[in-house]
Amino acid sequence: MEDNTAQFKVIANGPLQVSGNFELFDSEGEIITRQGPVFLCRCGMSADKPFCDGSHKKSGFRG
Amino acid sequence: MEDPRNRQYTNGEITVFWKPSKCIHATTCFRELIEVFNPGRRPWVNMDGASTRKIIEVVKKCPTQALEWKYNKDMDEQSLAANVTYKDEVTPETLTSQNKSPEQDLHKTARVKVMKNGPIVVDGHFEVSGADGNKFRSVVMTSFCRCGGSKSMPFCDGTHRKIGFIDTNE
Structure with a gap:
């Protein structure tokens, strides 16, 4: 069987890349997507939360 | 009123108090000390998994009051009597x-x-x-x-x- 374990890759000074077998839910428990890869905002500045919109580059996010 | 989901765990020396309603899932406790705080296990807190000193150190890192601790010698009889084994386990998971x-x-x-x-x-x-x-x-x-x-x-x-x-x- 193909190993499709969910992978969370922390991109340096950028978003969190999620792929593989996962389900993404909002805070109400409603499903957002099962389809990866998705890039989730880590810097707190995205206008498209929970997704990354490239704002980390403008804000000079380090982490 | 006391939340019925609150739990407390002891190793005889200290008691760790767990308030699920305060937990914000920072998950500091399992990342630092999975031997004691393991949400995949029942009960999820194993007070025999590490030394008292180490448990206190990790409980202090909890960013909310979800985890707190006390020396048993500083507790009154009534709160000590609440140190029981629970069957209906509530865990962060x-x-x-x-x-x-x-x-x-x-x-x-x-x-x-x-x-x-x-x-x-x-x-x-x-x-x-x-x-x-x-x-x-x-x-x-x-x-x-x-x-x-x-x-x-x-x-x-x-x-x-x-x-x-x-x-x-x-």
């Missing part, structure tokens, strides 16, 4: 896994939940790798910082509450 189906276990899906004005909480079957490709120690549950302010990146350390992080898309 059950708070995010209420809708888990058998199929999800079968397919080993990771459940990723975006918390309101808080972190990204993950449980289930998953792997985490850093920017350098190195894998982090695998745990059953973790939470990633979403506010940009954590001092233990990429993980949540509770800073979002201090800085008043607001997700305006909520």
Whole structure:
């Protein structure tokens, strides 16, 4: 069987890349997507939360 | 009124108090001391898993009052009597896994939940790798910082509450 374990890759000074077998839910428990890869905002500045919109580059996010 | 889900665990020397309603899933406790705090186990707190000194150190790192501790010698009789073994275990994991189906276990899906004005909480079957490709120690549950302010990146350390992080898309 193909190993499709969910992978969370922390991109340096950028978003969190999620792929593989996962389900993404909002805070109400409603499903957002099962389809990866998705890039989730880590810097707190995205206008498209929970997704990354490239704002980390403008804000000079380090982490 | 006391929350009926509150729990307390003792090793005879100290008692650790667990208040699920205060938990923000920073997951500091399991990342630091899975031998004691393991949400995949019942009961989820094993007071024999580490020294008293180490348990106190990790409890103090909890960013909320979800975990607190006291020396047993400083407790009154009534609170000591509440140190019992529970059958209906409440764990941090059950708070995010209420809708888990058998199929999800079968397919080993990771459940990723975006918390309101808080972190990204993950449980289930998953792997985490850093920017350098190195894998982090695998745990059953973790939470990633979403506010940009954590001092233990990429993980949540509770800073979002201090800085008043607001997700305006909520």
